[in-house]
């Protein structure tokens with residue numbers, strides 16, 4: 001196995017009765033990487049994360065985690081922590097008691113220094129003595145992350161860790177994950193939020209109906225020569241429209257969207273980057289000022305929609 005790989009999956013297949021939840025999955029995650037799993041509902045993300053955590057075994061294929069081949073009967077290798085379907089917590093105990101209980105179970109160590117440190121890292125120090133019963137979803141997610149941190153994981157596996165987080169909570173969680181990765185730990189997480197994945201991950205795997213439709217660096221998705229939808233606001237919408245219609249590769253979208261119809265100054269365009277560059281040059285030559293030019297959805301989201309729609313259509 002490649003010494004720098006934290007996860008290596010080959011031909012991973014998992015069935016639930018007649019349902020093929022994972023279909024011949026290939027997955028490579030380098031050590032120290034934050035790797036995002038993204039895909040529509042039912043794509044297989046939670047199933048795959050569950051295999052990494054040792055909660056279930058693949059029916060076919062070979063999975064190596066932290067240099068160890070995972071056998072059907074063996075638990076996940078040492079150094080793996082995380083959760084799927086929300087963290088398991090005791091509602092009647094406080095945040096601190098939950099963590100102290102876990103620490104005692106795992107290491108027979110009831111000292112509080114490590115507990116205080118992880119509570120602080122996830123931004124829950126102020127509510128350490130509050131019962132988990134009263135915690136919001138975002139607070140539970142942060143406490144689940146704190147519990148995983150207690151084990152000093154070399155591979156952290158998280159199913160939608162951003163679920164329910166407010167901006168401050170998200171900042172804490174992103175900071176924790178980035179620090180972990182900088183220290184050499186590996187993080188594999190799923191999310192439905194493209195902006196989170198773009199902020200955190202260097203590589204992503206896109207799943208659709210149990211198959212990998214893309215896996216690799218984020219920049220490869222955005223660099224692909226695909227036409228995206230853009231909003232264009234200029235000093236002269238009429239001239240901009242005429243120029244756009246006369247520029248090869250640029251398609252003017254006649255919007256039926258109420259928001260854009262109200263904003264008559266905004267033109268919706270579909271174009272690859274090269275055609276867009278040509279349009280901007282023409283607008284400048286025509287003395288039309290470009291006040292806003294932005295993709296309607298991010299390149300990752302556009303790629304995600306295109307790839308997953310293709311896969312769904314070919315089923």
Ligand SMILES: Nc1ncnc2c1ncn2[C@@H]1O[C@H](COP(=O)(O)OP(=O)(O)OP(=O)(O)O)[C@@H](O)[C@H]1O
Pocket residue numbers: 016019020021039040041042043044045046047048
């Ligand atoms: N325990 C189970 N029993 C039967 N079918 C299951 C089970 N777990 C998952 N599945 C099926 O396997 C497929 C993949 O489900 P999974 O939960 O992994 O998807 P997901 O990408 O995590 O979806 P979501 O975004 O909705 O969380 C789905 O068709 C689901 O119905």
